Every structure is written in C-alpha cells, then in structure tokens.
Amino acid sequence: METIHQEFQVAYRYPVYFTEGVFESSNPVLVSTICADDDAENSGPHKLLCVLDEGVCQSRPELPQQVEAYCRAHPDLTLVRPPMMVPGGESVKNSSDYVELVQEAISEFGLCRHSYIVVAGGGALLDMVGYAAATAHRGVRLIRLPTTVLAQNDSGVGVKNSINAFGKKNFLGTFVPPHAVINDFDFLHSLSDRDWRSGxxxxxxxxxxxxxxxxxxxxxxxxxxxxxxxxxxxxxxxxxxxxxxxxxxxxxxxxxxxxxxxxxxxxxxxxxxxxxxxxxxxxxxxxxxxxxxxxxxxxxxxxxxxxxxxxxxxxxxxxxxxxxxxxxxxxxxxxxxxxxxxxxxxxxxxxxxxxxxxxxxxxxxxxxxxxxxxxxxxxxxxxxxxxxxxxxxxxx
Ligand SMILES: NC(=O)c1ccc[n+]([C@@H]2O[C@H](COP(=O)([O-])OP(=O)(O)OC[C@H]3O[C@@H](n4cnc5c(N)ncnc54)[C@H](O)[C@@H]3O)[C@@H](O)[C@H]2O)c1
Ligand SMILES: [Zn+2]
Incomplete structure (x- = not known):
C-alpha cells in the first residue's frame, strides 16, 4: 500500500467593527472593508448583493433607499439589484426556499468568489444567507451586519451558518468565517423588548x-x-x-x-x-x-x-x-x-x-x-x- 499524507493550514482573519450609521454615505467602514485588499490586479468596482431583514425594514422603511444611495456615493461598489427583502425570524431557516432565492440571485447577477453579499438582519437571516453564500460557487464573500443583540454579541460574529431540516435545528450548515462583521448599534433601537432582552x-x-x-x-x-x-x-x-x-x-x-x-x-x-x-x-x-x-x-x-x-x-x-x-x-x-x-x-x-x-x-x-x-x-x-x-x- 502506498500513501500520500496531505497536510496544510489555512489562517483565517476577519474584522468585527463597531460603528453607527453604517449606510450614511460619510461612514467609510463598509466601503473600506470591501476595498481593503484592492491592488493593481484586483480592484473595484466590486459586485455587491444586499439582503435585508423585513423586520428591520418595517421599522426603517428608508433602509433600502439608504443602501442604494450609499452604493451610488461609492463608485467602487456596484449594487447588482435593489436590496432583496426577506422575512426575518426562524421561519426563514425552516425550509430551503429562501436559500434558493439568494442562490438564484447570485447566479442571475453573475456574482463570483470575489463578489460580496451584504446581509443585514437578525441571527436567523444571517444563518440562512451565510449558508447560501457558503455553498454558491463553494463560497461567495459574506459581510454580516447583525441587527439584534443576539446577532451582534454571538451568532453574527462566529463562524457558523445554517438552516433547519428534518425537524432539527441547524441540521444543514457550514463552518465558514465571514469576510467581515459590522455591528451598527443604531439598528438595536427598533428592536422589540423581547429581542432586546433575548440576546x-x-x-x-x-x-x-x-x-x-x-x-x-x-x-x-x-x-x-x-x-x-x-x-x-x-x-x-x-x-x-x-x-x-x-x-x-x-x-x-x-x-x-x-x-x-x-x-x-x-x-x-x-x-x-x-x-x-x-x-x-x-x-x-x-x-x-x-x-x-x-x-x-x-x-x-x-x-x-x-x-x-x-x-x-x-x-x-x-x-x-x-x-x-x-x-x-x-x-x-x-x-x-x-x-x-x-x-x-x-x-x-x-x-x-x-x-x-x-x-x-x-x-x-x-x-x-x-x-x-x-x-x-x-x-x-x-x-x-x-x-x-x-x-x-x-x-x-
Ligand atoms: N450561527 C450561530 O453561531 C448562532 C448562534 C446563536 C444563535 N443562532 C441562531 O440565531 C437565531 C436567532 O437570532 P435572533 O435572536 O437575532 O432573532 P431572529 O433573527 O429570529 O429575529 C427576531 C425578530 O426580530 C426582527 N428583527 C431583527 N432585527 C431587528 C431590528 N433591528 N429591529 C426590529 N426588528 C428586528 C426579525 O425580523 C425577527 O422578526 C436562531 O435561529 C439561532 O439558532 C446562530
Ligand atoms: Zn445560542
């Protein structure tokens, strides 16, 4: 018997930023994290698909327009379509429907491994979109903008993505670290008392x-x-x-x-x-x-x-x-x-x-x-x- 023993290591590094007003055009955090690795061979404009939690948009109806205005103000970012709005909460993890919706958009708008998915939402939406991003093309870059206490202090800063299946929590999922996490405290003001407390x-x-x-x-x-x-x-x-x-x-x-x-x-x-x-x-x-x-x-x-x-x-x-x-x-x-x-x-x-x-x-x-x-x-x-x-x- 002959054996070749394979071994390699991969170092992971990602920032977790704490900011406010992430989509105000004067806020540099998002654009600078996307352009951080730009060099002569790989520079903008960078393709970006944005997915928003409907629960967040209900209390901040101006959010999708803000995202569009932010991308217009920064020519290094190309928003491939208006932000997708997806329900928040556990129901979004309870079938593969929404995973397919996000993957379909990745396919339709030609995102690649150097493109970005920016997702703003609670832990459930982040888990689901993270799973879609990790599996399309075997990994599209993901920037998480957690909007609940739980997602900002726990789920959104970690390395896990998942949906529920066969009646079991987080049965399908991946361990894939995000490209970056941006914790914007402003999001938390509109949380219900339950979600403020829960995290x-x-x-x-x-x-x-x-x-x-x-x-x-x-x-x-x-x-x-x-x-x-x-x-x-x-x-x-x-x-x-x-x-x-x-x-x-x-x-x-x-x-x-x-x-x-x-x-x-x-x-x-x-x-x-x-x-x-x-x-x-x-x-x-x-x-x-x-x-x-x-x-x-x-x-x-x-x-x-x-x-x-x-x-x-x-x-x-x-x-x-x-x-x-x-x-x-x-x-x-x-x-x-x-x-x-x-x-x-x-x-x-x-x-x-x-x-x-x-x-x-x-x-x-x-x-x-x-x-x-x-x-x-x-x-x-x-x-x-x-x-x-x-x-x-x-x-x-
Ligand atoms: N990946 C991990 O490591 C990890 C760790 C812990 C928990 N989780 C998962 O996280 C999920 C729970 O996440 P959660 O507690 O953030 O709740 P959630 O994502 O279920 O959201 C709760 C509700 O709050 C709404 N919402 C979100 N942000 C809001 C805002 N800023 N203003 C108003 N409404 C808002 C959502 O639309 C939803 O209706 C569970 O599925 C859990 O399994 C994952
Ligand atoms: Zn937990």
Whole structure:
C-alpha cells in the first residue's frame, strides 16, 4: 500500500467593527472593508448583493433607499439589484426556499468568489444567507451586519451558518468565517423588548463559564439593561463578542471537530425547547431557561454553591427572563422526539463523539460532564416550575 499524507493550514482573519450609521454615505467602514485588499490586479468596482431583514425594514422603511444611495456615493461598489427583502425570524431557516432565492440571485447577477453579499438582519437571516453564500460557487464573500443583540454579541460574529431540516435545528450548515462583521448599534433601537432582552442570555452564558467579572458587571447593570439603556448594552455586546471571538480563535477547535463545546452551555435543552414550543420562544429566551436548568443541575449535584445558583437565577430574572414554560412538563424520555430529554440525544448526535455537556463549578468557571441523570433533570424542572408558581408567573 502506498500513501500520500496531505497536510496544510489555512489562517483565517476577519474584522468585527463597531460603528453607527453604517449606510450614511460619510461612514467609510463598509466601503473600506470591501476595498481593503484592492491592488493593481484586483480592484473595484466590486459586485455587491444586499439582503435585508423585513423586520428591520418595517421599522426603517428608508433602509433600502439608504443602501442604494450609499452604493451610488461609492463608485467602487456596484449594487447588482435593489436590496432583496426577506422575512426575518426562524421561519426563514425552516425550509430551503429562501436559500434558493439568494442562490438564484447570485447566479442571475453573475456574482463570483470575489463578489460580496451584504446581509443585514437578525441571527436567523444571517444563518440562512451565510449558508447560501457558503455553498454558491463553494463560497461567495459574506459581510454580516447583525441587527439584534443576539446577532451582534454571538451568532453574527462566529463562524457558523445554517438552516433547519428534518425537524432539527441547524441540521444543514457550514463552518465558514465571514469576510467581515459590522455591528451598527443604531439598528438595536427598533428592536422589540423581547429581542432586546433575548440576546442578553448569551452574555449571561459566556460570563458564567468564562468571566466572573463580566457576570458582576451584568448584575450591577441588570436594571439599566432591562430598561434599555444604551451605554451598558454597548459594553455587554462588546465584551460578549470579544469572549466568543477569543474562544473561537484560541481554544483550538474553531470548527468544532471535537466533542467539547463550552459555548453551548445551556443549549442542549434550549434547542429542543425552541422546537417543542414551535419556535414560540426566541433562541435567547430558550437559552435563559437552558441556563437555569443546567445551573440548577450543577447545584443539585453539589458542584455549584447555592449562593452562585441564586445569583444566576436572580440575574436572569432581573433581566426580565421567564424561566419556565409549560412544555418543560411534557413526558421525559430520551427516545421520544417530542420530549425535552431527546434534546440530549440530538445534542450528542449533532456534535458527534462523546456526549459532553457544560455545567458550572462556580460563577465564571464551567466544567464538563459526560453524563446527566434523568431523575435530576426532572427535579430541576420541578424547581423551576415551583419558583415560577411562587413568583405568580407563568411564562411566554
Ligand atoms: N450561527 C450561530 O453561531 C448562532 C448562534 C446563536 C444563535 N443562532 C441562531 O440565531 C437565531 C436567532 O437570532 P435572533 O435572536 O437575532 O432573532 P431572529 O433573527 O429570529 O429575529 C427576531 C425578530 O426580530 C426582527 N428583527 C431583527 N432585527 C431587528 C431590528 N433591528 N429591529 C426590529 N426588528 C428586528 C426579525 O425580523 C425577527 O422578526 C436562531 O435561529 C439561532 O439558532 C446562530
Ligand atoms: Zn445560542
């Protein structure tokens, strides 16, 4: 037998900008990131397809015209057609229809691997367009403009793209880093209270597993954050994005080939809850419940001090999250696809390798486990249910 062993490495580098008024013609961020690599052999004008979240356009009807005016003001950019408007939210990931719509436009307007897709929207739209961009021509350059808290501090700055299929979250997808990310804080003013809040769950998540000082910051500013004060939210987004980027860049497994996925703390149940509530819950709302469950599990198994558990639930509640939904009380079986516990089966299947779930040893310190006991999960749910009843609150 003869063998040729192939090996090469590819370095990835992309900027995450923080700005305001990205489509004001005086704002250089977008045009300069597109023209950054121009030289004598490869220069503008650059083809650009823009995809906008309809939810954003409803509150900013002037946005498509602004995009067109921006491109007219910068001759290095050729907008191939008026911005495409696509619905936002999970429904856009629940079939391949919209992926095909974007790919069709890539084909029709002759975009190539040196062209750009600029997508402005929530995490769902970014995931879907990212998947379309990564698969057309095996990769058209993607510039993400995240418009929700969750997309600016988590999903939009990372390397994953996906749609849902066969009833499973993110079943089809790619690991392809974006060309650039532009976080424009202005977009966040028009968010609903739910979407303003939802993204903060990812900040609590990453603080709990990696950064106790950030957790304290969230505690100190919980009221201001819940009241939509911009200054602490800017800091939350910046630090949360920084922690996610640092993990992806330095933890040694950017494309998640191993079994360990610390950033998925609270997510085994969250993804399942999104599905069994028919996506009534936003991703972040489900993550808040997932964090509450796994933090309670950590306490009940003696890993986490009671005081840290209390602080975590208090913070989630102070931010405005409800930590119980009636679907938590459904049948608990790892074999029943409609059961919350099936989330563990799907989580392991999605990840491959050994089942690995992040729990907590302290605020700021995650620990991995390879085994969760059904009976303890049952007790966690009972605790969340009785806490909700005591507070006179049934959720979302
Ligand atoms: N790729 C990843 O690594 C990753 C990580 C976490 C979450 N996600 C995915 O992100 C998705 C959730 O994203 P999300 O929380 O941003 O919500 P979303 O994309 O579902 O958007 C929620 C709603 O807000 C609207 N909207 C978006 N921006 C707005 C704005 N500025 N003003 C007014 N309305 C606006 C949308 O139209 C939609 O109706 C889920 O599909 C989740 O699986 C992906
Ligand atoms: Zn998440």
């Amino acid at each position: 903060m769950a990812e900040a609590v998540k990453v603080a709990l597993i990696k950064d106790a000082a950030f957790f304290e910051f969230l505690e100190q500013h919980a009221k201001a954050l819940a009241n939509r004060e911009p200054a602490p939210m800017r800091k939350l987004i910046h630090r949360c994005a920084e922690l996610h980027l640092k993990h992806i860049g330095t933890a040694g497994d950017p494309f998640e080939k191993g079994s360990s996925r610390p950033l998925d703390f609270g997510h085994w149940s969250a993804h399942k809850l999104e599905q069994i509530t028919q996506f009534r819950l936003r991703h972040g709302e489900a993550v808040a419940i997932g964090i509450a469950l796994d933090t309670t599990y950590s306490r009940l198994t003696g890993m986490l001090p009671e005081a840290d558990w209390r602080r975590t639930l208090d913070l989630l509640e102070a931010l405005g999250f409800a930590l119980y939904v009636p679907e938590l009380d459904g049948p608990l079986s790892r074999c029943d696809p409609d059961s919350l516990l099936h989330g563990l089966t799907e989580f392991r299947e999605h990840l491959g390798g050994r089942m690995t779930v992040m729990l907590l040893a302290a605020i700021g310190r995650g620990v991995e486990t390879h085994y969760l006991e059904d009976e303890i999960i049952r007790n966690c749910i009972a605790e969340l249910a009785s806490a909700a009843t005591a507070a006179g609150r049934r959720a979302v």
